Amino acid sequence: MKHVSRPASSASPAPAGLRVFLTGASSGLGQAFARHYAARGAQLGLVARRADALAQLAAELPGAHLALPADVGDRDALTRAAEIYLAQVGVPDIVIANAGVSVGTLTECPEDLPAFERVMRTNVNGMVASFQPFVEAMRRRGSGRLVGIASVAGIRGLPGAGAYSASKAAAIAYLESLRVELRGSGVRVVTLAPGYIATPMTAVNRYPMPFMLQADEAARRMAKVIDAGRGYAVVPWQMGVVARVLRALPNPVFDALFARAGRKPRGLPL
Numbered sequence: 421m422k423h424v425s426r427p428a429s430s431a432s433p434a435p436a437g438l439r440v441f442l443t444g445a446s447s448g449l450g451q452a453f454a455r456h457y458a459a460r461g462a463q464l465g466l467v468a469r470r471a472d473a474l475a476q477l478a479a480e481l482p483g484a485h486l487a488l489p490a491d492v493g494d495r496d497a498l499t500r501a502a503e504i505y506l507a508q509v510g511v512p513d514i515v516i517a518n519a520g521v522s523v524g525t526l527t528e529c530p531e532d533l534p535a536f537e538r539v540m541r542t543n544v545n546g547m548v549a550s551f552q553p554f555v556e557a558m559r560r561r562g563s564g565r566l567v568g569i570a571s572v573a574g575i576r577g578l579p580g581a582g583a584y585s586a587s588k589a590a591a592i593a594y595l596e597s598l599r600v601e602l603r604g605s606g607v608r609v610v611t612l613a614p615g616y617i618a619t620p621m622t623a624v625n626r627y628p629m630p631f632m633l634q635a636d637e638a639a640r641r642m643a644k645v646i647d648a649g650r651g652y653a654v655v656p657w658q659m660g661v662v663a664r665v666l667r668a669l670p671n672p673v674f675d676a677l678f679a680r681a682g683r684k685p686r687g688l689p690l
Contacts, residue, residue: 437461437462437463438457438460438461438462438513438514439462439463439465439509439510439511439512439513439514440453440457440463440464440465440513440514440515440516441464441465441502441505441512441514441515441516441550441554442457442464442465442466442467442515442516443492443498443517443518443519443546443550444467444492444518444519444520444569445466445467445477445518446468446469446470446473446474446477447468447473447619447620448619448620448621448635449518449569449614449617449635449638449639450468450516450518450519451477451635452635452636452638452639453516453518453639453642453643454466454477454481454485455481455636455639456636456639457514457643458481458482458483458485459482461483462483463483463485463509464478464481464483464485464486465485465488465501465502465504465505465509465512466478466485466486466487467488467489467490467501467519467550468489468490468519469489469490469491470489471489474487474488474489475487486504486505486508486509488501488504488505489501491542492519492542492546492547492549492550493538493541493542493545493546495545495549498546498549498550498553499549499552499553502553502554503553506553506554506557511554511557511558511561511564512554512558512564513563513564513565514564514567514646515550515551515554515564515565515566515567516567516569516646517546517550517551517566517567517568518567518569519542519546519550520542520543520587520621521538521539521542521543521621522539522581522584522621522684523535523539523583523684523685523686523687524580524581524683524684524685524686524687525539525580525581525583525584526580526582526686527582532583532686535583535686536582536583539583539584539587540583540586540587540590542587543584543587543588544587544590544591544594547568547591547594547595548594551566551568551598554566555602555607558605558606558607559602559605559606559607562605562606562607563606563607564606564607564608565607565608565609565610565646565649566598566602566607566608566609566610567609567610567612567646568594568595568609568610568611568612569591569612569614570588570592570595570611570612570613570614571588571591571614572613572615572654572663572666573585573588574587574588574589574590574591574592574613575589575592575613575666575667576666576667576674576678578678578681579678579681580683580684580686581683581684584684588613591611592611592613595609595610595611596611596652599611599651608649608651609651610645610646610650610651610652611651611652611653612642612645612646612653612655613653613654613655613663614633614638614642614654614659615630615631615632615633615654615655615656615658615659615662616629616631616632616633616659617632617633617634617635617638618632618633618634618635619635624684624685625682626682626685628682630658630659630662631656631659631662633655633656638655638656641655641656642655
């Protein structure tokens with residue numbers, strides 16, 4: 421049955437099969453991941469804030485999945501969702517911390533301070549909280565994938581996107597730390613840094629977005645990286661080239677090039 425379930429002491433793990441716990445599942449890249457892994461026969465734990473959209477997605481997917489409404493910024497709610505999945509499905513093979521928000525921000529505007537806090541809480545703390553309930557069980561089992569969705573925006577700070585760039589830079593550094601901590605345990609940490617993907621998050625942008633991928637294609641390419649257990653990948657590869665160039669640019673050159681770059685609209689985080 422595809423609905424929110426409650427943990428029960430008598431619950432036993434489901435039969436062996438690919439088990440995937442996915443945050444930010446109700447739209448965009450998260451929904452594309454859900455469709456990709458459901459088509460592969462995975463048993464999904466689908467986490468997102470919008471219960472109605474999550475229930476509709478679960479009903480549309482082949483197979484039986486758990487719809488687990490929770491905001492990743494609410495650590496207690498996310499822990500409860502993880503406990504339900506562990507009790508009814510078992511230790512996941514893959515955890516994808518995909519939930520994220522993005523919005524334009526300016527440091528001089530006091531009204532943007534709540535946006536900074538929300539972006540950091542969701543994109544960084546929410547990633548940590550998505551992994552934490554599963555790490556020890558995966559380590560004991562000696563296998564698993566912890567996948568964090570970062571961004572090429574975390575490679576250099578982009579004007580008008582201080583909160584988002586900072587959150588994704590923090591995510592990249594956090595995932596690197598976690599990867600080293602788990603070295604030799606059998607648990608792989610995968611950092612994915614997407615370029616532009618056609619989602620509601622990018623639909624509000626009013627500037628060129630080169631090498632944009634459709635969400636389904638991005639999920640397919642990223643799933644290959646996850647399967648391989650690679651530690652770090654930029655998708656698509658063309659943005660990886662751009663990222664390496666940006667990283668190598670001297671500050672004066674980078675500053676001059678990006679001072680007039682297009683900026684994401686300010687307002688409530690998406």
